[in-house]
Amino acid sequence: MTVFALPLKTIYVDPKLNVSRGQRSISPQSVSSLVQDIESNGQLEPIGVVTVENAAWLSEEQLHEIEAQGKEFVLVFGFRRFAALSEIAKKKPLVTINAIAQGRMTLASAELANVAENWSREPPNEFDLTMACDRFVRIHKLKKEEVATRINRSPAFVESCIRIASVAPDVLDNYRVNCSREVRRRMLELADIEAMTSRERHELQREAWKQQESNAAAERRTDPQGGMRRTPPKRSNAIASRTDLKIAGERIMTAREAFNGREWVPIDNETRNIVRELIRWSLDVSSDIPVR
Secondary structure (H helix, E strand, O other): OOOEEEEHHHEEOOHHHOOOOOOOOOOHHHHHHHHHHHHHHOOOOOEEEEEHHHEOOOOHHHHHHHHHOOOOEEEEEOHHHHHHHHHHHOOOOOOEEEEEEOOOEOHHHHHHHHHHHHHHHOOOOHHHHHHHHHHHHHHOOOOHHHHHHHHOOOHHHHHHHHHHHOOOHHHHHHHHHOOOHHHHHHHHHHHOOOOOOHHHHHHHHHHHHHHHHHHHHHHHHHOOOOOOOOOOOOOOOOOOOHHHHHHHHHHHHHOOEEEOOOOEEEOOHHHHHHHHHHHHHHHOOOOOOOOO
16 A cells, blocks of 8 residues: 655545534534644544546546546545644645545545544444435445445444435434434334335334334333333243251251262262352352242
8 A cells, every 4th residue: 555645735525424423513622623633643644635637526527627626636535634734724825734645435435444444543423324324325336245344344234224214304313412322223113014005114114203202202201211111031940949948058067968869879079168158159148040
C-alpha cells in the first residue's frame, strides 16, 4: 500500500459519500479534538481517495466542473481527518494530507469502502448499520455475501437488516431513537407481518407496535426493569432432600466411604473433600443444586 502526500486543494469532497454515520454528523467538537491530536502526533492513518477519472459515478458535466476547480482526486473515506487537516491548513497553508489511492469505483463500492473503513474505527449503532445494509443490497444491488464480508457480519444478519428496513417508516423511527437489542427483536417481529398490500402491512405493523408498547408498559408497572431481567433457569427435578444430604454429609465427615448409587465404597481424602464441598453447597439455599 503506497501512501501519497497530497495537497488538500486537489481533493474534491463529494457529500454523497459521507453516508456511514447516519444521523451522527461530524461535529465541530470531534473535529477539534482530532485537530489537537494531529498537531501533537501527526496524521496516523491515511484517507482514501480515487482519481477523478476513476470516480465512475460522476457525470461528464460533474467531471468538467470538478477539474475546472483544480481537483484531481475524490475523497472516499476519512472525512473527519480531512476536516481536521483543513482546519490546520487555515494556519499552515502548505499542509498536505496522507492518502491511499483506490482503483476505479462505482458509487456503491465507494460507499461500501467508506462504511467499512469508518466502522472499523467507530462501530455504528444498530440503526445506521441496518439502513446501510438495506441501501447496499436493495438500492445498489450488491450481493448480501459481499456486504456481509466487508462489514464483518453474516449474510443472515444482512438479510435481517433488509427485513427491518421494510417496516413502516414512522414505526422504524422508534428504532432510530432506541437501538437496543430488544427493539431490534421487536422490529423483526413486525417485519414478519404479511398483508396483501404495503399499505395494509404498514397499518398492521403500527397496530402491532402499539400492542407491543402496551405490553412493555404493563411489564414496567410490575417490574422496575421493564421485564428485561433474565428469567432464572428452571430447576430440574429434585434428586435428594436436605435431610438426606445432611445425613450423607455427617457420614462423609467421619467415614471413609461414599455412596456410588448402588453401595457405599471406599474413597480417598481428595475425593472426600470434594464431596464435602458439594454437600455444603447443596445445603445452601441460594445454590443451584436441585434439592427438595
